[in-house]
Amino acid sequence: MLLNVNNLSVSFGGVHALNLDRFSLRDKELRVIIGPNGAGKSTFLDIICGKTKADKGEITFNGKSILGKSEVKIAEAGIGRKFQKPSVFPGLTVYDNLLLAAKMKKDIFTSLFFKSTPALEEKIHEVAVKLSLTNVMYKPAGDLSHGQKQWLEIAIVVLQDPTLMLIDEPAAGMSDEETEKTGNLLLELSKSHSIIVIEHDMKFVEQIANELVTVLVRGKRLMEGTFAEVKNDQRVIDCYLGRTNAQLETL
């Protein structure tokens, strides 16, 4: 297993945000996590990438414990994160955003005397083509549309070339066409990377969930199964898909 999580818990001001007994991910697996608002999905990714500190539990990545390590150490170990709210460098051009992301030595002296190579340019160009960013390459990232920013952030994560990608709501604010394209891209990336995706859009989940889907509810793992299993599970319907039926939820 690439990622193993045991008895992970964190609470904010007495509220259990996450209380996850067990979670594991194979190498090159694409896992989708769904769950109603406040289920702890983003908190889970925050803990993995070092943004939030857990109260207790353990997380091993590639056999090494990563819990409590700094964001930089975790990123260096090969975990890349795309946030729910696009987090790019608005003052830099799209090209510079991609250049900074690209996998290379990142200490101050290397940066100070950095010279681009044709191989690197090729790589940046390739990713930009994949995410339709070529005609905005020299625009400041702050001027992009919301969907383009989403893609730019995905491109940043792709260029980091991490072993594990944590993708938080990639389809939010995208048109149907863009959503489908994002889905295809994630499927293609999953051939060479392990990916955890959080998503609310069920059509999108159906498109990408070829393997397991994990359902989180109130910080706990409700179930794990294929999309068809999850879709037909009564508990999931009660808690999540059937939210309109308020009576069932209170039961």
Next chain:
Amino acid sequence: MKTKNNTLLYILFITFFAILLPAGYLTGLLSVNTISVWGRYFCFAIAALGIDLIWGYTGILSMCQAFFFCLGSYGIAMHLLLKKTVASGATLPDFMAWNKIDTLPFFWQPFHSFGWSIVLCLLIPAAFAFIVGLVLFRSRIKGVYMAIITQALTLAMWLIFLRNETNLGGTNGITDFNTILGYPLSSSSVKLALYLLSLSMLCAAYYCCYRITHSKFGKVLQAIRDSESRVSYTAYKVTDYKLAVFVVAALLAAVGGMLYLPQTGIITPGRMDVKASVEMVMWVALGGRGNLKGAVIGALLVNFLYSICTSLFPDSWLFILGFLFVITVLYFDKGFMGLGDTIRKKFSATRLKTSQTH
């Protein structure tokens, strides 16, 4: 187009300051004091470049640049004063004798040598910035807290330098020098040489900063300003970068201070009081932060205005500066250098509005 504009600006700057001003002096149109005044402004501009690097590019508001500036000045002042004391046959500078001190304090000893003075003038501010930066950046102090802590630090240092027990001249500071490397400071040719040295140091500092900001390192700095967390998740050690730029900014301030001292002939703790440290940030804010040319032009222009205003309406200078600052913050957040852009944007926005309403 843009590079063409840049080149034109550089040529104008160099012709004006390296050729026209010295020529004006040599032909007797300008007094040597005018030359010397501009030489001092260049020192401020060097320090302003450092402020632009750390504040304009990296987004860290450091209020202790005035202190680093003074460290440079004090170092050179100590050297010049010791040289004068030894030449006059005394063993101690006058102010120490008045304070009833009989041996030269240990930290004055290395300043007998010019070489050591230069080294220490650079080493002490750099080491100071490194230690302070290490503590502040490791504890992830940011934004307004960073500004408050660095301002408090400058204030504390100002109080320490004011005391006679510090053996740095107290409130009166250090003054009354006569030679530098054996040349008399009062001679016009030495003043012209110092002016030209300051100008060339400014050009060299500008070139270094230009290279830094246009390298990938500079892009990381701007990325830190935009989204520090994203920089961490992209595997850059943010603390290292902040620390490096803080040390570079401190060095630039110290170089400015070192060149400033022989041209004014006095350094007092007043150079690093709260007003002075805020004023240094204002140069960059008015000139245009995140723009190296803005920092230089801001420092030169504000100081030039200062000398005009203080002779025309001596009491109202602070009001004028405050007014300019408020206007800049409210309407021209890119400062003087961004003036054209801001007006153009406003103009096209109104045109768009009117065309939409018609």
